[in-house]
């Protein structure tokens with residue numbers, strides 16, 4: 001149901017592209033639906049989840065594999081990258097706090113849920129090159145101006161090797177009520 005085609009297409013697996021708000025599938029067609037970093041980007045999550053509920057079999061399951069809460073993200077030292085990512089998701093019509101809101105969205109759509117949030121552990125940010133590449137992509141997408149990108153890149157370079165991040169991520173399962 002992703003809007004973008006997958007990079008790899010293993011043999012024997014059928015792929016479909018569709019808008020999660022209006023799926024081209026019959027009611028009850030699926031035993032399971034997996035969502036991975038998805039609700040974060042879907043414009044109207046409760047509506048999309050109601051549509052997922054429609055295409056699920058009566059005893060079907062939704063697997064919520066990872067929905068982050070960027071609003072609760074903490075960066076040490078704070079280079080400004082976390083705030084920029086949160087803003088970029090919002091400007092793209094997404095939901096930075098999807099991880100925190102997923103339970104309510106699922107309940108609203110008619111599911112009962114069993115969700116957890118990952119341990120609130122700080123993890124080291126290993127790769128400066130990846131961070132700089134991420135900044136470039138945001139700038140190219142018009143989501144970050146040149147000057148701010150430069151300031152953040154300088155802060156990231158200065159903090160390389162001692163950067164760490166805390167990002168709560170929600171995961172779990174949901175069934176039709």
Ligand SMILES: C[S@@+](CC[C@H](N)C(=O)[O-])C[C@H]1O[C@@H](n2cnc3c(N)ncnc32)[C@H](O)[C@@H]1O
Pocket residue numbers: 001002003004018019020021035036037038041042043
């Ligand atoms: C962060 S990506 C995650 C993609 C994939 N689930 C993964 O884990 O690699 C978010 C995806 O949501 C898709 N998306 C956004 N709005 C959508 C919609 N209304 N219906 C279907 N997919 C949507 C985008 O095409 C994008 O590929």
